[in-house]
Amino acid sequence: MRVFRASIESAFIAVILSVMIGFVASGSARAQANLDIDTPAIRSLTASMQQRHAQLLPYYTSGAVGVSRDGLVALHNANAVPLAQRAQVNAIIAAENQDRLALYREIARANGHPEWEADIRAKFGERWVAKAQSGWWVQDARGAWRRK
């Protein structure tokens, strides 16, 4: 986790860190596992997500994109975006979700427990929703959208 310390002020990274810590602490059996989670792939994924975060931010704010409950982002209201940009918003969402899925998989794999992927994704899902800024759209447990 050394690599994260330098940029810890970023709320974005804070989410990733808190999930990792939370996850490690959540079960004693898992806490005993040797969590080697600082892999180059995680580094490049988080860097790519961080870079994209600037592109996503205005869409979160306008409500075009929301934080879905399954650890991903989703189109919430495309009407908030000019027509010509909507395909691109879709592409940004797809790319972000690819990164996120790869991240959950890589964290599980790096822990030597690929079967943890679903749990890790669920934990991330909760944290992304909890850390969403007020005014953003988030999905509740039943899948309904609400404004934070």
Add this chain to the structure above:
Amino acid sequence: MSTGAVTRAIEVSIGDLAGPTFAAKAVRVALDGAGLAHARLQIGELTVFDRRWRDVEISCTAFRLEPSIIACDEGRLERPVALPIAFRHDASSGSTRIAVSPGGEERWTVEASGSDTRRVVVRAEAAAAARVHLLFPDLPVRIGGGVVDGTLRVEIPDTGDMQVDGEMRVRAGAFADAAGLHAGEGIVGRAALHAQGRGESWRWHSEEEWSQGEVFWSPVYSKAGFRLTAEGRFDAQTIEVANATLSMDDVGEIRASATIDRQSQEIVRASVETGELAVTPLYTRFLQPALAQTALGELRTEGRLRASMRWQNGKLTQAALDLEDVSAEDLRGRFALFGVYASLPWQAGGRTEGRIGMSGAEVQRLPLGAVGTFLDIRPEEVFIDDFAVPVLSGLLTLNDLHLRREADGIAWGVRAALTPVPLAEMLAHFGLPAMQGTLSGEIPLVRYAQSTLAVDGALTIRVFDGTVKVTDLVVDSPLGLAPRMSADLEAHNLDLALVTRAYSFGDITGRLDARIADLVLSDWKPVRFDARLASSPGDYPRRISQTAVENISALGGAGAAVAVQRSVLRFFESFGYSKLGISCRLREGVCRMGGIEDTPQGFMIVKGGGVPAINVLGYNRDVGWDELLTRLRRVIDSNVTPTIQ
């Protein structure tokens, strides 16, 4: 009503009325006022084109009821919506005219005339497009704006076919669904329809043009510039579309036809066939927005393609794709394909022969030469004839290339061999320092399935006058965002002089064996391995230069090198050695180092032999991997002198 005047009132119950496109139930007319000029028409239930309204009411202040004329020139629809309305019925000629003026310039008129052949003309002038929701309340999108001018003429003869002719123009059209996934703005277009028939049996042709505006129909965004013409027929059993032609301004034409069974809703047969389509606008208009943020998001494209597909009884039976002189070049220089041509026919129940080739390609700016081969295409798999790709002055031969469609994607396998390529030539292309020797090798069998690439057997690379063997090579999601590779590497008898010269490390004469076991790369960077590099056994000259000694020492931090420089040994340019070796066990970013043997203070990296002899010792057992790489880079960059802190 003023008192004193003669007051009469009549109320008539007409009952039910019906026409070809409408039905009115429980119609009542009430007349009162002076000269019975004030009328109120009530319709219990009015049906027009399957759309039903209850309790419709029209009031009329200047009602005329004469032997042959019923007229209401200034009427008003009171319910279900309030609208000015006028109507006139001439019983002698059998003509009826209804005009509705909802406001502004908007005006709707319906005229019916004729007796043997009834003619109905519906005209809309400056009509609000949103009124379509009155007729079709369940449309998947809301019409948010748009002005429509149009005419619909229907001729209904006593015997023979009905004729329907419609023409309409839309301007400033806009629509959207709640999520914004299907929306259009600023739409200008026109549509014309002619249909002829009776009962369930009709022939029709239509022509549409979309000339301005933009539409997003997820996931595709497009600007205007389309024309569609189509004709066909339908009856109780089937809907037939023949000769549908879609023309796109700068892309080309697509032709389609289909026969659909109305009962089962199944495609009896259908075909789609493109004319010659231009790849550039196809890519920039339709593909690029959706491919943004992927490796294919920034391409310069050119060329032409043709595609066709045929269905029979709901199943795809034939498909074909032809490419002509297609190029795709990544603007970031990661890859490029030039002059690609292909003829790829496919049949559901048989084998076809295809061909594919290109005039050249680039991978990370490394040029690849012209390629061409034939394909044996079967319903679920493709066998590709052996072919060779020129790589600089060498040749990469690909044998037994074979692709198969599986439930979770495409699986493929290939064998390959590379004839010798001078290393200097290849490295120069990547901007790396020149290196003597050649690169050649054999790849026994590469398999790709379920996003995992695996090499069966040993991948052999001949380099530095020795061999490198890679076994158990597996790459998980090689093109994904978190590629993970594992392998075992073994190198034999590498010429150390060539290796050290290549990396400007300082000359070492001798031979090197290396073994890197349990290698794991994450995102192409090592995260785990057990590496051991050591001089090969055998009889050969062994010399190590002063520079190399200093560099090796520098890798271990400070210490030994300083000692060398301070001692009398600094006057010698090179030394003899009997053995050298270094090991690194990488775990969690830390390299646990070792040498050929342990010493009380650390470990021995170079054991002297001959005259003058020198021992190089390492003291730091644990070195951070990143730190080690930094030192190595510094040593190589500084070329001769290591920085000693």
